[in-house]
Structures are given as C-alpha cells and as structure tokens.
Amino acid sequence: MSNVETSKKSSKSRKVIITCAVTGSVHTPTMTPYLPITPDEIARESIAAAEAGASVIHLHARDPKDGRPTPNPDVFMQFLPRIKQNCDAVINITTGGSLGMSMDDRLAAPLRAKPELCSLNMGSMNFGIFHAADKITQWKHDWEKPYVEKTYDNIVSNTFAQIERVIRELGEGCGTRFECECYDVGHLYTLAHFLDRKLLTPPLFVQTIFGVLGGIGPHPEDLAHMRRTADRLFGSDYQWSILAAGKHQMGLATMGATMGANVRVGLEDSIYLGPGELAKSNADQVRKIRAILENLSLEVATPAEARLMLKLKGGDQVAF
DSSP, X not given: OOHHHHHHHHHSOOEEOEEEEOXXXXXXXXXXXXXXXXXXXXXXXXXXXXXXXXXXXXXXXXOXXXXXXXXXXXXXXXXXHHHHHHOOOEEEEOSSOOTTOOHHHHXXXXXXXXXXXXXXXXXXXXXXXXXXXXGOSOOSSTTHHHHHHGGGGOEEXXXXXXXXXXXXXXXXXXOOEEEEEESSHHHHHHXXXXXXXXXXXXXXXXXXXXXXXXXXXXXXXXXXXXXXXXHHHHTTSEEEEEEEOGGGHHHHHHHHHHTTOEEEESTTTOSEEETTEEOSOHHHHHHHHHHHHHHTTOEEOOHHHHHHHHTOOOGGGSOO
16 A cells, blocks of 8 residues: 555544554563552453553553563463443453463463453564563562573573464454454564455554564654554555554553554553653553544544454454
8 A cells, every 4th residue: 555545544534543552461560560460450440441541452461469460361361351331441451461371271261251352462473571680689578589580591482382272262263353463574574464364354453563572663754664564565444553662652552543553552552651751550541542643633542443343243242
C-alpha cells in the first residue's frame, strides 16, 4: 500500500481500541510497588482501567503469596468473574504465560474460561529482561532475581505446531479470537502463513510490539516498516495495534495512532507514567493515552464497538 493510500486509510473516521495489559509476567514486585498481584488487586485494577476507557483488558495471573506468574486456572477464576460482573470490557487472556510454563500450563486457564479474545505469540524469540537485574540490589522475593537473569539464556517457544495447537483448541474449539502478537517482521509472515491456510480468518487483530530486547527495536522507522509490511500482507483485513515497551510506550502509541493504529498500555508493558515517574495504577496510563487520543481528535472505542471491530463472539459466550 502506498503512503497516499495509508494516509487515506488512517484519516477516515474511526474508533481507537485501548487495550490495557494489567499485570503481565515481565515485571516483578521489586520493580514497582504498584504491580497488581492478588486476585483482588487484579480485579480492582482491571475494572478501574475499563472505567478509564480501556475496552480490552489483557490478563495474566500471579501467585498471591509472592507475585510470581502462575498458570493456575483457579487463580484466574478468582478475578475473571468479578471483572465481567463489574464492567463490559472484553477480557483477553494470555496464552504466552511466562518463563518455564509448558503449553498445557499456558492453555489451562484459557480453555477453562473460553474467553472472547486471547493473545497469541507469532514466533519463538529471545526475550531479554536480564539487564534489569543490574539495577536492583535488594529483592523482595527469592524467585525474582533468578527469573530475570534466566532470560539471558532462555528462548520463548512459539513453534508452528504450538501456534496451531492454540488456534485449533481455542479458536476452533471455543470460538475465541486472537490478539496476534508480532515482535518482529518475521512474525508477520508467520501470521500470513496461518491466514493463507485459513486457520485464522479476518479481521486479524495484529499487535506489533517494539522495544523488547530480542525483537524489533523502538525506532519510528521500525514502526513504519512493520506497518508497511502488514499492509502488504493483509491489506485492509486487519486491525493494527501498537505496544511499546518501557519508556517508548506513550511515544510509539501516539505515533501509531496518528497512522491508524489502536493502542495498548498497562503495567505489563511499562511501569512508568512519564520519565522517572512510576505509574501508580493501570488506569493512570489509560487516562493518559486517552487524553492524547482525544487531543488528536480520535474517538475511543467502547467495548461494544471493539467487539464489532474484532468480530468477537460476545461476553455472554464465555465460561466465567
């Protein structure tokens, strides 16, 4: 697609989906006191983020005792129904899990919950957060430092077979659709492979991710290249979204929004609200990006509008 066509596409009246990734599996409790850990905290943060303007809530679970990531469906079920009962946001459950989780672990909660939407990583990769250990001298919990340092010699596995398993068991089996997470250009081509095989169907929800060590960088040219490639591969059959790690979160989300993207924020992706300023809540980040979008004369999508844009099955079709 030419620059002129892209400009026309992005200038049409449209709604912007704000996704909020509430806790994730990257950051640890030592890194910020504001990271939601317990089911109560995750539920509260999710509902507040939805009230602030997020129409999609992306969720991992944590062991309430020490904050380590957990795949336990019983923990997910302590907050999923509460979020659903208190807001209309689309609930999006991870299939990526965290370091050391098997595919059975990663699928346990989604297969129990049968959500409208799940994340789906589109390729194996290095995912380095080991450099964070250099900045911390005292850790709250024994598991944190080894967990962070292990990313120096660990591959996040998302093989073709693993991706297909997720699509068949969750997509075909549960009617779940996917936020397809693309950390590099090759992941877009992997996504095109599954689209060509008709295992995935339009509209795709393509989450392009920038600034993770091991994936594509956070330069504006990286963002533009991912957009050009996605346009060439998928034409108009996709919803584009921007996720940028750490300090790049707001800048790249803003740039992407001006080019036609949806946006993702949340403490999974960045623990900061501004330079040197820890975000005290997920809702603070949602309010900030919402204000930016509205100042750009862009409208924020409601949950109902997001469901239509992504062709989701509806909140009444989940198992929680």
